[in-house]
Amino acid sequence: MSKLRLLFQKEAQAAYISHLDLLRTFQRSFARSGLELRHSQGFHPHPIISIVLPLPVGQSSDCELVDFEVTADCDGSGIAEQMNQGLPAGLHVLDCYVPQRPAGQLAQLEAEVLLDYDAGVPAEALPRLRELFARPELVTQKRTKRKDLADVDIAPLIRSIRMEEQPHQIRCLVTVQAQNPGLNPQLLERAIATHLPELTPDFVRVRRLRFLDEQGNVFR
Amino acid sequence: MDKRLERILPRVQKPARYTGGEYNAVIKDAAGVDTRIAFCFPDTYEIGMSNLGMRILYGVMNQMPGVWCQRVFAPWGDMEQEMRQASMPLFALESGEPITDFDIVAFSIGYEMAFPAVLNMLDLAGIPFHAKERTGLTPLVIAGGTAMYNPEPLADFVDLVSLGEGEEVTVELIELHRTARREGWSKERFLQAAAQLDGVYVPSLYDVTYHADGTVEAIVPREGAPAKVTKRIIHDMDKSYFPVKTIVPSTEIVQDRVTLELFRGCIRGCRFCQAGYVYRPVRNRSRDLCAQYGIEACADTGYQEMTLSSLSTSDYPQLTELCDELDAYCTEHHVNLSLPSLRADNFSMALMQRLAKGRKSGLTFAPEAGTQRLRDVINKNVTQEDLLQSCATAFAGGYNAVKLYFMLGLPTETDEDVLGIADLAARVMHTWRETASNKARGVRITVSTSWFVPKPHTAFQWEPQISKEEYRRRVKLLQEAIKTKTVTYNWHDADTSFLEAILARGDRRLGKVLETAWRKGAKLDAWEEYFSLDRWLEAFDDCGLDPHFYANRRREKDEVMPWSMISSGVTEAYLWREHEKAFAAQTTPDCRTRCNGCGANHLVGGTCDV
Known part of the structure; x- marks a missing residue:
C-alpha cells in the first residue's frame, strides 16, 4: 500500500x-x-x-x-x-x-488574474487599481456556503500583487493566502466592481501558477 | 475555445455539458474529412449521452474514413438564452464549429416529447425548418430512432427517415450522399435514390389525402418510392458493432456506466409495448462475446459499474452463466453489475446473489396491471404468485424496498382492476412480514402509476386514451384504497401523457401545430420545467385541429393509419389478432414457447433464433 x-x-x-x-x-x-x-x-x-x-x-x-x-x-x-x-x-x-509534506503546509497560492477590457484599458486604470489593492482594508462581498452574502476584508489575505498593462488587458500576478481562510483570486474582480465600478473588467480569467508554503517555497 | 463560449460558460449551470473534450471523444484532422455529420440528440447532454444507440452510431460513423461524426445536444434554457444573446449558433462538441453548414444533420429521436426540441435545435443552428426551404444537398436533415415509427408529425421538417437499426443503413446513406455531392446531384435526385434504400422513408415522396372526418384516406407514393418501407435490422448480433471504446463524460450523466447489450427484441409480446413489437425479432449476442465486450469496455473506460441491458434482460438464455463469467473480473476490479428492471416470473435467488453484492436497496418490478384478468388482456403473463414469490426471494435475501409500476387506463380497465393494485401492494407487504430476513429495517413499497398512452405499431394502436378526468378519478380511487403508510403511491401527472398520446398517433397535419407550439415557446417539453399544455391547446386552436381526435378516439379496424406506409416487420393482421385476443382476455405465449406468426421472422429469413 x-x-x-x-x-x-x-x-x-x-x-x-x-x-x-x-x-x-x-x-x-x-x-x-x-x-x-x-x-x-x-x-x-x-x-x-x-x-x-x-x-x-x-x-x-x-x-x-x-x-x-x-x-x-x-x-x-x-x-x-x-x-x-x-x-x-x-x-x-x-x-x-x-x-x-502534508497538505496542511500549503499556505499560499500564486495566481495570474487577467482582467479583459474589450474597449481598451481605461485611462489611469493601472495606478488606480494599484492604489485599490494597496489599501489596508478592502471589504468585499463573498458568497458563503449557505449561499448568502457576507462581507470579508480581503486585504490581509492578499500577500502580494503586481500588475502590468497589456493591450486590452491588465495582468495581475497575485499571491494570496490559500487556506484557513483562503482567498479565491476571482474575488479581486468583486473588489474592483464594489470599490471602482467604472473599472469593472468585461471578463476575468484566473490561472493558478504555484502553491507555496508559509516561507514562500514551492509546495508540491 | 471559442471566445463567446468562454464568456458564457461561467454563467450557466453545469458548463461541462457544453465543452466536449471527454475521454474517447473522436477528434479528426479536418483536412482529411469530406463529410461532417452533426449527430443531434433532441434533449440534454445527460440524457443523450446515456443513449446506447447514440454511442453505437457515433462509433460506426467515425469508423468511416473521411467522415467526422460530432455530437450535438439541446442546450438547457439558460444556455440557450445566452447563446441567442451572443448570436452563437448551435455547435458540435467535437470541433466547436457551428453545425449550420455540416453535410448531414442527423437526429436520434426516441420519444415524441422531443419533437419540439428538434425544431428548436434547427432554429438555433440557423437551419431552415421546412424541408422544402432547404433546396441544396446540404445540410441534409435526417432522423431515426424509435419515435420515427410514426414520423408523420415531423414530415414537413425532415428530409428523410431511417427506420430501425441504423448500423448499416446509415453507412449506405452517407455513401450515397457523398456520391451525390461529388457528382453534383440535385436534392430531388438524391432523395429519390435514397428512397430506394431499404429502411429509408422520404416523407416528401408520399401524398396524403384525408376524408371529410379528418381520417386518412390514402397515402400514395410518388417517383418510385415504395408503398411500404420496412425497418432495417442487424441479422447477426455477433457481427454487429459494439462501442467498446466509448466516451466517458467528464460530468455525471443519467446512465453513467457501461451498458452491455445482450440481445435485441423481446420474446414477450406485451400488447401495449411498442418496443416489444418494433424491435422484433429476438437476436441474442453470444455469451462469450458479451463477456468479452463488457470486460473490454470496463477496462478501456475505467467505469466500475456495468448494466446488462436489453428490453427484458432476465430473458437472456444464459444470464446466470454470463454473470458467472463476468464475476472474476468484476470482483477483482470492483465493478458492480446491475440489471435495468426485472420480470417477476423469472427472478431467482441464483440471479439475485450475483447482483448487488454490496448494496442491497431496492428492486423494481412492473406488473403493469392490478388483476390477472387485466394482465391477461395486456399479455403481461406474470401472475400474482410469480410476483409474490419474487418479492419473497428478494426480502429473504435482504432487500427492503420494492417498486411496483402500473399503468392506469389500459383498455377494458374497470374499478376492480384499479383496486386490484392496492390489493397487490398489500399482499407484497404481507409477504414481507412473512419472509423478511431483517424486519428491524422496515420496508418501503412504492406503487407508481402512469397514464396509458396507446402507441402505433402495437395491438392497442386502435384504442382511445382515457380522458384526463377519468384518469384523475382512477388515481383518486387508488389513492383512497391504499391505506398502509408503508406503501407510497406516486402517480405521473397527466398532461405530458396526453400530449404524448396526440403526437404518437399524429398525422402530418400536426407539423403546423408543432411549429405553432414552438413559436409559442415549446422546446424541451420532455421536461416539466418547460412543458405547458396550454401552449399546445392554443396551438391546436390556432391550427383548427382537435387534440382529442388524436388522443381519445377509437379507430376502426379498416382505418388507414397515418403510419401505415411503415412496417416494423410485424403485420397489421397480427396486431389486429392480438387486439381481438386482448378483448377476449386471451394470452399469447412468448416466442420461445412457440412462434405466433407475427411476421418479423421474415426479417431474418424465416426462423428466429430465440
Missing part, C-alpha cells in the same frame, strides 16, 4: 469539470491505468482520493494536487505517463510521487 500525490494541469475544457466530477474522472482514469485504489473499510467502501485544494469551476491551474492511496507498493514512477495516454482534453499529469 502506498500514499501517492499527483501534480496536474487543469485548463481549457477541463477548467469546467467540477470538483466531484473531477474525482470521478480520476477514479476512472486510475482504473483504466490498472491502478487499484485503496478503499475505506466502512459499510459503503469508497476509494481513498482527495483533491488538496479544490479549484473553482472555470479557473485553470498548472499546480493542482490530488492525494490517493493505492493497494500496491509503488513510488509513483511511470504513472504520469500511463495516465496521460487517456485523460479528457485539458487535464495533464505532470508528476506522480510519494508526498513529502
Whole structure:
C-alpha cells in the first residue's frame, strides 16, 4: 500500500469539470491505468482520493494536487505517463510521487488574474487599481456556503500583487493566502466592481501558477 | 475555445455539458474529412449521452474514413438564452464549429416529447425548418430512432427517415450522399435514390389525402418510392458493432456506466409495448462475446459499474452463466453489475446473489396491471404468485424496498382492476412480514402509476386514451384504497401523457401545430420545467385541429393509419389478432414457447433464433 500525490494541469475544457466530477474522472482514469485504489473499510467502501485544494469551476491551474492511496507498493514512477495516454482534453499529469509534506503546509497560492477590457484599458486604470489593492482594508462581498452574502476584508489575505498593462488587458500576478481562510483570486474582480465600478473588467480569467508554503517555497 | 463560449460558460449551470473534450471523444484532422455529420440528440447532454444507440452510431460513423461524426445536444434554457444573446449558433462538441453548414444533420429521436426540441435545435443552428426551404444537398436533415415509427408529425421538417437499426443503413446513406455531392446531384435526385434504400422513408415522396372526418384516406407514393418501407435490422448480433471504446463524460450523466447489450427484441409480446413489437425479432449476442465486450469496455473506460441491458434482460438464455463469467473480473476490479428492471416470473435467488453484492436497496418490478384478468388482456403473463414469490426471494435475501409500476387506463380497465393494485401492494407487504430476513429495517413499497398512452405499431394502436378526468378519478380511487403508510403511491401527472398520446398517433397535419407550439415557446417539453399544455391547446386552436381526435378516439379496424406506409416487420393482421385476443382476455405465449406468426421472422429469413 502506498500514499501517492499527483501534480496536474487543469485548463481549457477541463477548467469546467467540477470538483466531484473531477474525482470521478480520476477514479476512472486510475482504473483504466490498472491502478487499484485503496478503499475505506466502512459499510459503503469508497476509494481513498482527495483533491488538496479544490479549484473553482472555470479557473485553470498548472499546480493542482490530488492525494490517493493505492493497494500496491509503488513510488509513483511511470504513472504520469500511463495516465496521460487517456485523460479528457485539458487535464495533464505532470508528476506522480510519494508526498513529502502534508497538505496542511500549503499556505499560499500564486495566481495570474487577467482582467479583459474589450474597449481598451481605461485611462489611469493601472495606478488606480494599484492604489485599490494597496489599501489596508478592502471589504468585499463573498458568497458563503449557505449561499448568502457576507462581507470579508480581503486585504490581509492578499500577500502580494503586481500588475502590468497589456493591450486590452491588465495582468495581475497575485499571491494570496490559500487556506484557513483562503482567498479565491476571482474575488479581486468583486473588489474592483464594489470599490471602482467604472473599472469593472468585461471578463476575468484566473490561472493558478504555484502553491507555496508559509516561507514562500514551492509546495508540491 | 471559442471566445463567446468562454464568456458564457461561467454563467450557466453545469458548463461541462457544453465543452466536449471527454475521454474517447473522436477528434479528426479536418483536412482529411469530406463529410461532417452533426449527430443531434433532441434533449440534454445527460440524457443523450446515456443513449446506447447514440454511442453505437457515433462509433460506426467515425469508423468511416473521411467522415467526422460530432455530437450535438439541446442546450438547457439558460444556455440557450445566452447563446441567442451572443448570436452563437448551435455547435458540435467535437470541433466547436457551428453545425449550420455540416453535410448531414442527423437526429436520434426516441420519444415524441422531443419533437419540439428538434425544431428548436434547427432554429438555433440557423437551419431552415421546412424541408422544402432547404433546396441544396446540404445540410441534409435526417432522423431515426424509435419515435420515427410514426414520423408523420415531423414530415414537413425532415428530409428523410431511417427506420430501425441504423448500423448499416446509415453507412449506405452517407455513401450515397457523398456520391451525390461529388457528382453534383440535385436534392430531388438524391432523395429519390435514397428512397430506394431499404429502411429509408422520404416523407416528401408520399401524398396524403384525408376524408371529410379528418381520417386518412390514402397515402400514395410518388417517383418510385415504395408503398411500404420496412425497418432495417442487424441479422447477426455477433457481427454487429459494439462501442467498446466509448466516451466517458467528464460530468455525471443519467446512465453513467457501461451498458452491455445482450440481445435485441423481446420474446414477450406485451400488447401495449411498442418496443416489444418494433424491435422484433429476438437476436441474442453470444455469451462469450458479451463477456468479452463488457470486460473490454470496463477496462478501456475505467467505469466500475456495468448494466446488462436489453428490453427484458432476465430473458437472456444464459444470464446466470454470463454473470458467472463476468464475476472474476468484476470482483477483482470492483465493478458492480446491475440489471435495468426485472420480470417477476423469472427472478431467482441464483440471479439475485450475483447482483448487488454490496448494496442491497431496492428492486423494481412492473406488473403493469392490478388483476390477472387485466394482465391477461395486456399479455403481461406474470401472475400474482410469480410476483409474490419474487418479492419473497428478494426480502429473504435482504432487500427492503420494492417498486411496483402500473399503468392506469389500459383498455377494458374497470374499478376492480384499479383496486386490484392496492390489493397487490398489500399482499407484497404481507409477504414481507412473512419472509423478511431483517424486519428491524422496515420496508418501503412504492406503487407508481402512469397514464396509458396507446402507441402505433402495437395491438392497442386502435384504442382511445382515457380522458384526463377519468384518469384523475382512477388515481383518486387508488389513492383512497391504499391505506398502509408503508406503501407510497406516486402517480405521473397527466398532461405530458396526453400530449404524448396526440403526437404518437399524429398525422402530418400536426407539423403546423408543432411549429405553432414552438413559436409559442415549446422546446424541451420532455421536461416539466418547460412543458405547458396550454401552449399546445392554443396551438391546436390556432391550427383548427382537435387534440382529442388524436388522443381519445377509437379507430376502426379498416382505418388507414397515418403510419401505415411503415412496417416494423410485424403485420397489421397480427396486431389486429392480438387486439381481438386482448378483448377476449386471451394470452399469447412468448416466442420461445412457440412462434405466433407475427411476421418479423421474415426479417431474418424465416426462423428466429430465440
